[in-house]
Amino acid sequence: AAATQAPETDVRFAIVGRRNAGKSSIVNALAGEPRVIVSEIAGTTRDAVDVRFEIDGKALVAIDTAGVRKRKSWADDVEYYSYTRTENAIERADVCVLLLDATEKSSQVEKKLASVLEEHYKPTVIAVNKWDLVASKLKPEDYIEYLTQEFPGIDYAPIVFVSAKDSTGLRELLGLIANLDRQSRHREGTGRVNHAVRTILEARGPTSSLGTRAKVFYVAQIDVKPPTIAMVVNKPDLFEGTYERYFKNQLREHLPFSEVPIKLVFSERKREVRQK
Numbered sequence: 083a084a085a086t087q088a089p090e091t092d093v094r095f096a097i098v099g100r101r102n103a104g105k106s107s108i109v110n111a112l113a114g115e116p117r118v119i120v121s122e123i124a125g126t127t128r129d130a131v132d133v134r135f136e137i138d139g140k141a142l143v144a145i146d147t148a149g150v151r152k153r154k155s156w157a158d159d160v161e162y163y164s165y166t167r168t169e170n171a172i173e174r175a176d177v178c179v180l181l182l183d184a185t186e187k188s189s190q191v192e193k194k195l196a197s198v199l200e201e202h203y204k205p206t207v208i209a210v211n212k213w214d215l216v217a218s219k220l221k222p223e224d225y226i227e228y229l230t231q232e233f234p235g236i237d238y239a240p241i242v243f244v245s246a247k248d249s250t251g252l253r254e255l256l257g258l259i260a261n262l263d264r265q266s267r268h269r270e271g272t273g274r275v276n277h278a279v280r281t282i283l284e285a286r287g288p289t290s291s292l293g294t295r296a297k298v299f300y301v302a303q304i305d306v307k308p309p310t311i312a313m314v315v316n317k318p319d320l321f322e323g324t325y326e327r328y329f330k331n332q333l334r335e336h337l338p339f340s341e342v343p344i345k346l347v348f349s350e351r352k353r354e355v356r357q358k
Contacts, residue, residue: 092134093263096145096171097209098199099181100191104211107246108181108255109133109144115252137253140260145171172198176266176307177205177259180239184216184225188232196233203308205262205342206239209255213243238334240341265342266309272302275311278336285332288325296320299351309337310345318348 097105112135113120119136133144172178178199182188199206208229222243230237240258244251279301288296300314311333315321321329326346334340 092141092143093177093260094132094143094145094175095177095179095259096168096175097179097181098168098172098195099183100189103181103183104246105181108179108209108211108244108252111246111249112144112252112256115249135256137256140256142256142259145175168195169198172202172204175204177207177262179207179209179255179259180233180236182208182210182229184210184212184220184243188229193233196236200235200343203343203345205266205308206236207255207258207262208233208236208239208241209251210241210243211246214245214248214250236343238331238341238343262342265339266307268309268338269306270303270309270337270339275303275337276301278333279313281336282329282332286328288320288329290317290320294320304347305345308343308345309339310347312347312349314349314351316351318350321346321348 097108099105112118113133115135115137117137121134122131135142135144180192180195180199182192196206210225210229225243226241229241233239240262242251242255242258244255279298283296283298294317297316298313299316300312302312304310304312313321330344330346333344
């Protein structure tokens, strides 16, 4: 028999969300999927376990996370520990899964987590658990619109509806995790990045209140995880604020980073001072 291909590098993912959203039941349901090879790896802390899944030639590792509660309800250090542990898991992960409970409105806990994911430039899948309980009352497209309003900072994140109980949407979830990891590791050629930037600026470039137009002298992708694009421009402050957000969204349309965060690094071209 032909040797089975060894999976590519493991993709580490962290499931984050508030308590009782169903993090452990999702991991257990994934482990129970047919044809999944499961192994446990000792985690970074004494009581943490990372669970490795091998499925269809892909290897994914679920990084242990504990539930998060609102700060004011932290009864003791255990709650603080669970929050710092969540932050550590986010830092270790290649991709994060923000797990929501379809039967509950989103809370400050999820909003805080979403802003941490945004600050860390983490590729994120929004997974809506317990969808089986609301599917008869809610339309997916209405719920997607609700999530876009609730989490505007990660509006590029793909959304998947899952049920740990019925094991639905789990394969799709794993597929999205692998896909986001691929997008965030992709390195785009300088020519294509330049073409995208030129096209975006020609359609709508930033201008100052004084009418100064943006000029771009150099553009290149300088890093991955997250895809990082460096730009040397005449006035970096023209790109700050709302235009930067628009510009990133446009880059996602033009480059193969449609569902992951992009980091922009602006610098100003210095005029040469000639020595006499």
